[in-house]
Amino acid sequence: MVINAPRQTSHLKREILIRLIKAFYTDDFGENARLIPYQMRPKDFEAPYRCCVYKERAILRDRTIAGLGLSIEETDDSIHMAELAKKVLDREQPEEHPLTVLQTACKGCVPSRIYVTDLCQGCVARPCVNTCKFGAISVKNGKSVIDPDKCKNCGMCAQVCPYQAITKIIVPCESACPVGAIAKDENGHAKIDFEKCISCGKCVSACPFGAVHEKSQIIDVLKNIKAGKKVIAMVAPAMFGQLPCSPKQLKAAIQQLGFADVYEVAQGADITTQNEAKEFEERLVKGEEFMTTSCCAGYNELVDKHIPELKPFRSDTKTPLYYTAEIVKKEHPDAVTVFFSPCVAKRREALKTDTVDYVLNYEEIGAWFIAMNIKVEDCAESEFKTESSAEARNYAVTGGVAKAVKTLIPEEIPVYPVVVDGLNKQSIRDLKKYAKNGVCELGNLIEVMACTGGCLGGNATVNAFKPALKQLTNYVNESKSLKEPDEAAESK
């Protein structure tokens, strides 16, 4: 399976972010933000994707609106960009729901349905007609025809056709969503039901038109830096596999953006590991059958919204981000904290955590470096004040959290880690089953990651999965293990 497949749509989103950041640093932010679509699609430009430059500009304007952190659906076309830019400069808090859909892009994407292709031979057996429980198929002029009013989209006919002449057309966002939170409405526009949405970001990655956008908080962060506030970056472990530089160079590069200091979230992960190991031991001694981890924000939303019966089994330990932000605010009560995140889900967690002020993802950070012409690979090195463990830095890789927790559990307690590597309909069914039966037959320490591959597979990462894994693993290997050095060497 391919994680983080190359996406042309990311190019567009990143280009807009870069232009927006550059616009912010000019004398007239509003006007220069307004000009972005015109600069990207000047007069006489041949429209590469749509019918004409005008339509493309309209779409680019909508993407710019998401870059400003506003809802595309709720923003009227007629409002002047300068007015929107002002609104963003004045706001105190990011918007509640982190996603917004560019619905005009959905037009070209066919609704999910069952479709009979030219391969239909109008055969004598007609298994399709016989299989359909709803009587939706009949044969006309020697070909199968589906009555859309009767068809329930079950796909049984597609399975039985010996010529494989019937296919199910899928809507990428709908089929990627593990909880059925996004669907096309009667106008063919995708709509997210935020009551159900767990902010996993899978629709963002799946949509071939790049229609689902994260509402960026980049302007909010830039504004605070420009105002001379003490802005502190908290960098999740996954970040160290994202850019062509060493971790210490990355720290220096982030400082060049105007951040007062940079903390590794691995520092908080070391606390999570300790607390979770203690908690696991207590729970097992009490006779509980299993415990799940609680560091993935997408998983936490899944449990809260869809599997409340799993709550008693989820560890009460806080996330690495929580502990890190707590430390930062204690050491710098006047700081504005910004979390550097690989995914959308953490935006929701941040909103619920008082100590985390803003979230930026890796696309946004990358765009920011480009806008400021900072070449991370040429930066000098800057040391982190606190050394984090190898295990903590490995949290970003699927299996890494369970492995870290296991390291600190005394030998007499039996630990059998189970890794849920990515949420999908099947893994959600499995989790529900464990909650219902009160036991998981595969093990007792269940690590759940919403993204396949762990945080390195997050929707807002920049690097491809394999090289990111290699880069992060190098960092992990040069870090000190929680175990005794000789033991650590043995288990490698």
Place this chain on the structure above:
Amino acid sequence: MDKKISVKVCLGTTCFVMGSANLQELIDTVPAKYGDKVEVSGVPCLGLCSIDWEFSKAPYVKVDDEVIKEATVEKVLKAIDERLK
């Protein structure tokens, strides 16, 4: 023997963020496909991105002297094939 074709995948910050992260696979797949006829490597900033608004055309790959803008795996392989004809 003919001169080897040289392929330089820019792995500078701009190109990396704009998509050459996904071109790194070429560094493994090209030698596997073309053997020693092609020499491929990841290189630091080619200096093409900082001119004006040219970041928007990143990532860049150089196949001999030809500059490929908005490079994709397919575009690069096509350029190599052209040369081997």
